[in-house]
Amino acid sequence: MNIENPDYRLIQFLADLEEEAVLKLVREKINDGKDPLQILEDCNEGMKIVGQRYERGEYYIAGLIMSGEVFREVVELIQPLMVKKTEIKSSGRVMMGTVSGDIHDIGKNMAGMLLSCYGFKVIDLGVDVLPAEFAAKAVEVKPDIVGLSGLITASFEMMKQTISALRTEAENHQLTFPIIIGGGMIDEQVCRYVGADYWSKDAMAGVRLCQSLMADRS
């Protein structure tokens, strides 16, 4: 995704938790045929400001909850456009979930929604998923790619444990699948620490990565 043409009004409305103003502006943008990905990206920028305000003690947990609710409503408005936007054909199977101890799912759901739009079959295990659950499900569904999401620092350790469990089961059952990690605080260093194959902090970049991984497999 890019932020070449950010709409600072939308970013600001979301940062200020102005629910009605956000939804009104998003509806206007949809009616004007604006790029739905750009709308999501602007909202994502607003969420980052919410996080910063929370860190500075300007917002409390209620602010985080509220921002999540507003973002969910925006996704509801955007989702029908995304389905119509792309042709549906099977591109591969991606199993994904948020690791144990972490209940953030907005980014994971967004990545899953985009992957579905681009023809991937998404097996979503939900949030707070234990390493053993990931591993058992991988044996059952034999995914082409596994995506782990995590937004809090504590998730890094869980990603590490989850990846270790997944690799053990993959070896026992002769499965091969690359593992991608995603989330706002992920970087190359985290990727190396947890032992993932790839990382992405952008859902659309994640889709492109999955497309290129599938191309390499065929």
Ligand code: B12
């Ligand atoms: C909304 C929110 C919440 C909501 C979540 C609602 C929900 N259903 O998800 C609620 C209120 C539940 C919440 C709770 C908490 N939160 Co919170 N939360 C946020 C907030 C403001 C926004 C997160 C978000 O949804 N962003 C929008 C999405 C679209 O962005 P994203 O998740 O990064 O996803 C993008 C990419 O990362 C990528 N992506 C994500 N996953 C994946 C996976 C794959 C495979 C791929 C390819 C891509 C991908 O795609 C997305 C789009 O590009 C962030 C601040 C921030 N900006 O990150 C804090 C934040 C993550 N929370 C934080 C904290 C501290 C908490 C709590 C501990 C607060 C508390 N005291 O209880 C709890 C933790 C609960 C738990 N155990 O998980 C901190 C974490 C800090 C840290 N270092 O650990 C943050 C960073 C705020 C801050 N700056 O302090 N939170």
